[in-house]
Amino acid sequence: MSTGHSPAGTEPDRIALALTAFVNANIMARGRTVEPDDEFEPMGIDSIALLKVLLFIESEFGFWMPDEDLVAENLASPRALARYICRRRGRS
Amino acid sequence: MALHSPGTLRSSSNAVLVVQCDGALDAERVRGSLERFLQFCPWPAARLRRPFPWGKLHWAASRRGGAPPSVRRRTVATAEEFLQTLDAEVNTGIDPRREPPMRVLCVDGARDALVLTWFHPLMDPRGAQNLLRHLLHLDRDPAPAPWGNAVPRFIRAPDTRALRERGQLARQSMAYMQTLPHAAPVSAGKVAGGRVRFRQASFVERESTAKPARTTQEIWWRLAVVGNAMRRIWEQRRVPDVAFVLPVAVDLRPKGEVGPTFGNMLAFHFARFKPSDAADVPRLASMLREQMASALREGQIEANDAAMDFLQYRPLAFVRRALRRMGGEIFSFNCADVTDFPAALEQCFGRRVVNAYHIPAVPPRPGIGVFFNRCAGRSNLVVAWIDGVVTDNDVTQIVQTVREGMGWIDAS
Numbered sequence: 001m002s003t004g005h006s007p008a009g010t011e012p013d014r015i016a017l018a019l020t021a022f023v024n025a026n027i028m029a030r031g032r033t034v035e036p037d038d039e040f041e042p043m044g045i046d047s048i049a050l051l052k053v054l055l056f057i058e059s060e061f062g063f064w065m066p067d068e069d070l071v072a073e074n075l076a077s078p079r080a081l082a083r084y085i086c087r088r089r090g091r092s
Numbered sequence: 093m094a095l096h097s098p099g100t101l102r103s104s105s106n107a108v109l110v111v112q113c114d115g116a117l118d119a120e121r122v123r124g125s126l127e128r129f130l131q132f133c134p135w136p137a138a139r140l141r142r143p144f145p146w147g148k149l150h151w152a153a154s155r156r157g158g159a160p161p162s163v164r165r166r167t168v169a170t171a172e173e174f175l176q177t178l179d180a181e182v183n184t185g186i187d188p189r190r191e192p193p194m195r196v197l198c199v200d201g202a203r204d205a206l207v208l209t210w211f212h213p214l215m216d217p218r219g220a221q222n223l224l225r226h227l228l229h230l231d232r233d234p235a236p237a238p239w240g241n242a243v244p245r246f247i248r249a250p251d252t253r254a255l256r257e258r259g260q261l262a263r264q265s266m267a268y269m270q271t272l273p274h275a276a277p278v279s280a281g282k283v284a285g286g287r288v289r290f291r292q293a294s295f296v297e298r299e300s301t302a303k304p305a306r307t308t309q310e311i312w313w314r315l316a317v318v319g320n321a322m323r324r325i326w327e328q329r330r331v332p333d334v335a336f337v338l339p340v341a342v343d344l345r346p347k348g349e350v351g352p353t354f355g356n357m358l359a360f361h362f363a364r365f366k367p368s369d370a371a372d373v374p375r376l377a378s379m380l381r382e383q384m385a386s387a388l389r390e391g392q393i394e395a396n397d398a399a400m401d402f403l404q405y406r407p408l409a410f411v412r413r414a415l416r417r418m419g420g421e422i423f424s425f426n427c428a429d430v431t432d433f434p435a436a437l438e439q440c441f442g443r444r445v446v447n448a449y450h451i452p453a454v455p456p457r458p459g460i461g462v463f464f465n466r467c468a469g470r471s472n473l474v475v476a477w478i479d480g481v482v483t484d485n486d487v488t489q490i491v492q493t494v495r496e497g498m499g500w501i502d503a504s
Binding site: 034046070071 | 307309311312342345346348374377378384385388389431
């Protein structure tokens with residue numbers, strides 16, 4: 001799927017790529033990779049897989065996503081998560 | 093959760109996958125596909141024990157158990173008769189020592205459906221979906237396998253880690269389980285076995301819901317909603333506020349591809365909370381998410397995976413060994429989010445799938461389970477219980493509480 005972004009231009013792009021790399025290496029089946037704009041749900045990402053992503057965010061970006069932020073807008077795809085992480089960093 | 097004890101097989105350990113279609117299925121097509129499948133992937137009769145803990149884990153078919161499963165056909169005149177047919181499928185236990193571990197039934201008439209019934213320790217729901225995908229592939233393609241000709245397997249590839257490392261992980265999992273509450277958990281009751289009953293209902297999302305999107309799709313929200321339903325029943329029974337303990341099966345297959353494996357690939361996490369915690373569903377959902385996150389952080393799920401493999405996937409025996417609650421209850425109830433029915437299976441032997449759901453026979457303990465899945469835009473809820481554990485009114489109350497908690501309305 002085309003992302004419409006340069007591979008690693010902005011900070012959200014870099015974060016989205018890092019999240020994508022984590023998901024592909026640790027969650028997805030071999031030969032089935034996600035792209036930064038792919039939605040998680042149709043790719044079979046279930047609750048536990050999502051928790052693994054949240055734990056990765058905790059270890060890499062230093063915060064645990066609170067319940068109120070666990071909404072589709074933030075969790076839909078690696079890029080949606082990357083945007084959320086950038087917003088969150090901007091707030092803190 | 094599988095109760096695997098063929099030596100003392102007293103009640104059904106069946107699981108049933110019901111695939112409802114928009115027309116009658118051709119049983120001969122199904123049989124042809126199954127026969128081709130069996131040419132290169134013979135049935136295992138039972139998950140055999142290792143002679144020693146370090147012995148090779150293997151499946152093997154006995155002479156009788158290795159026979160091909162029959163493909164039967166039945167015409168039902170009414171929806172009630174269809175339910176009676178499913179009831180018989182759930183309750184007619186399979187003994188894999190003496191017969192094939194799976195039955196296949198094509199139903200037509202008032203309902204058109206493919207019904208797969210198998211001995212529960214044989215496969216998890218996703219394994220059954222994988223098997224169905226294999227059969228559908230063979231129905232329309234001469235190649236033996238849809239996954240790059242990968243040979244289908246009943247069990248996962250062997251764990252290549254050293255025995256010492258796997259043993260350490262298994263001990264770590266045992267140690268974790270000993271941190272679970274030591275008092276016998278609140279349970280539906282000591283049920284020695286009995287007829288399995290079930291109720292299935294289909295729902296769709298309410299157009300406008302106060303809860304933010306996604307929350308209700310997560311397993312912790314579903315556990316919390318079901319916990320709230322159980323709390324109401326427990327309170328009506330005036331049971332003390334002792335912890336619920338629930339086994340939560342974690343599907344370990346890589347995501348995005350159903351793959352060629354059929355056998356169970358599950359590790360267990362054990363959720364625990366008091367009935368009084370369940371009154372506040374959002375708070376409980378958050379607490380359960382924290383519990384699962386801790387289990388992942390601490391490597392408990394990975395350790396349990398190694399332990400399950402080490403102990404030949406006998407989770408109930410494993411937990412009993414860890415908890416040593418002789419005569420006491422181990423779990424309060426089951427709750428599982430069974431995998432969504434894959435879009436790849438929407439055409440079934442030339443028919444369109446209109447709905448699919450899964451009915452597991454809940455083992456005598458805990459005796460009741462609530463199972464979620466989605467298919468073709470519908471959310472399905474199946475409550476399965478051992479007759480006598482709860483009343484029909486209790487089940488109605490569970491369904492209503494879950495429907496409210498999920499923000500669903502009845503599917504037309």
